[in-house]
Amino acid sequence: MTSRTVAVVSAGLAQPSSTRLLADQLAAAARDELAGRGAAVELRAVELREHAHDVVNHLLTGFAPAALRQTLDAVAAADALIAVTPIFNASYNGLFKSFFDVIDRDTLAGKPVLIGATGGTARHSLALEHAVRPMFTYLRAATLPTAVFAAPEDWAGDDGDSALRSRIRRAAAELAEQVDRRPPATGPADPFALTTDFADLLAGRDPA
Ligand SMILES: Cc1cc2nc3c(=O)[nH]c(=O)nc-3n(C[C@H](O)[C@H](O)[C@H](O)COP(=O)(O)O)c2cc1C
Numbered sequence: 001m002t003s004r005t006v007a008v009v010s011a012g013l014a015q016p017s018s019t020r021l022l023a024d025q026l027a028a029a030a031r032d033e034l035a036g037r038g039a040a041v042e043l044r045a046v047e048l049r050e051h052a053h054d055v056v057n058h059l060l061t062g063f064a065p066a067a068l069r070q071t072l073d074a075v076a077a078a079d080a081l082i083a084v085t086p087i088f089n090a091s092y093n094g095l096f097k098s099f100f101d102v103i104d105r106d107t108l109a110g111k112p113v114l115i116g117a118t119g120g121t122a123r124h125s126l127a128l129e130h131a132v133r134p135m136f137t138y139l140r141a142a143t144l145p146t147a148v149f150a151a152p153e154d155w156a157g158d159d160g161d162s163a164l165r166s167r168i169r170r171a172a173a174e175l176a177e178q179v180d181r182r183p184p185a186t187g188p189a190d191p192f193a194l195t196t197d198f199a200d201l202l203a204g205r206d207p208a
Helices: 018-036 048-061 066-077 094-102 127-138 163-181 198-202
Strands: 002-010 039-047 080-088 112-118 148-150
Touching: 002 018, 002 066, 002 163, 018 039, 018 080, 018 112, 018 148, 018 163, 039 048, 039 066, 048 066, 048 094, 080 094, 080 127, 080 163, 112 127, 112 163, 148 163
Parallel strands: 002 039, 002 080, 080 112, 112 148
Antiparallel strands: none
16 A cells, blocks of 8 residues: 655634635545545645744745744655635735745645635635646646635535535545656655765765
8 A cells, every 4th residue: 555645735814714624625535535546645734824933934034943844844745735725815825825935946846736725705716726826837836627716605505515525526536646646755855865976975086
């Protein structure tokens, strides 16, 4: 059985958070889909509000405090990412953007990313397409075709068979398919790794 890890990043600010609720439902559906394909799945939930101060410190100093470093490494080491933001002023919120501003370069390149958002009005659902998706395209992520937006009316009367549920299932199936096609993720590169042969170094040979 292959082990797979899915990082689940949620940028909701309220407590309880509808963004976290959507992230949890996407994560559970992704876990079920991957389990159906014979994978043992570990979900790594990341509440960005817990890292808000560290994210700003990283922006100001260029260094990640230890807890944020661990989280950035966990995202880098994951086989896939679920990234969910509340819509603020017709775009992702500042916390979501700032987190992905400090993520290490190339971390998301080729990684399957399921994007989701919550908002106060369904009229802003396309913010996923004109704001969130282009950011992940820039980061060279393999963003899944189905993006999931939840407006307040999507939660009301959710009997487990709503339009929202079927979008969640479709997005989760796309994520599982993409993860299944890839070898298990190897994690972030070790900045102290020895990249040249030690014998060459001792002999003074130019590794190039
Ligand atoms: C400052 C601010 C700006 C917002 N702007 C929008 C908006 O432009 N469009 C929208 O649909 N909802 C907007 N909302 C509503 C939030 O997106 C919505 O309440 C969201 O589900 C909150 O997520 P949370 O419960 O996880 O914090 C805004 C909320 C705040 C606080």
